[in-house]
Amino acid sequence: MKSGRRVVHVSSHSFTPVLDGKVRNADVGILYDPARRGEADLASDWKAAFAQCAPALRVRRNYPYEGKADGLTAYLRNRYAAREYVGVELELNQAIVAAPPPSWRALRESVTIALRAALMRA
Numbered sequence: 001m002k003s004g005r006r007v008v009h010v011s012s013h014s015f016t017p018v019l020d021g022k023v024r025n026a027d028v029g030i031l032y033d034p035a036r037r038g039e040a041d042l043a044s045d046w047k048a049a050f051a052q053c054a055p056a057l058r059v060r061r062n063y064p065y066e067g068k069a070d071g072l073t074a075y076l077r078n079r080y081a082a083r084e085y086v087g088v089e090l091e092l093n094q095a096i097v098a099a100p101p102p103s104w105r106a107l108r109e110s111v112t113i114a115l116r117a118a119l120m121r122a
Contacts, residue, residue, distance in 0.1 A: 042086055
């Protein structure tokens with residue numbers, strides 16, 4: 001980044017609540033590369049912010065997948081230094097996404113509130 005600024009990239013996906021007969025124990029997953037301090041800090045701050053604004057949500061870091069998996073975020077990590085790029089993937093349980101509208105709306109609102117709070121700490 002020629003401007004000297006850091007990009008925070010958040011991608012969002014959903015995950016199936018049951019995979020191969022195994023129930024996944026989370027509502028929200030925050031995926032990141034633990035070797036990149038900015039990502040680890042953002043994930044920790046975001047999880048803490050969720051605990052404040054939506055304590056009933058089960059939020060886990062690097063679950064249901066590892067945050068270093070191959071994909072766009074991993075590609076961008078290889079292209080940009082940690083001081084330039086922070087890439088975090090948000091995983092949402094499809095059970096909530098497919099739930100009646102009030103549950104899905106509440107989750108979206110919690111994601112937004114918690115992310116804003118986490119970014120304010122950065």
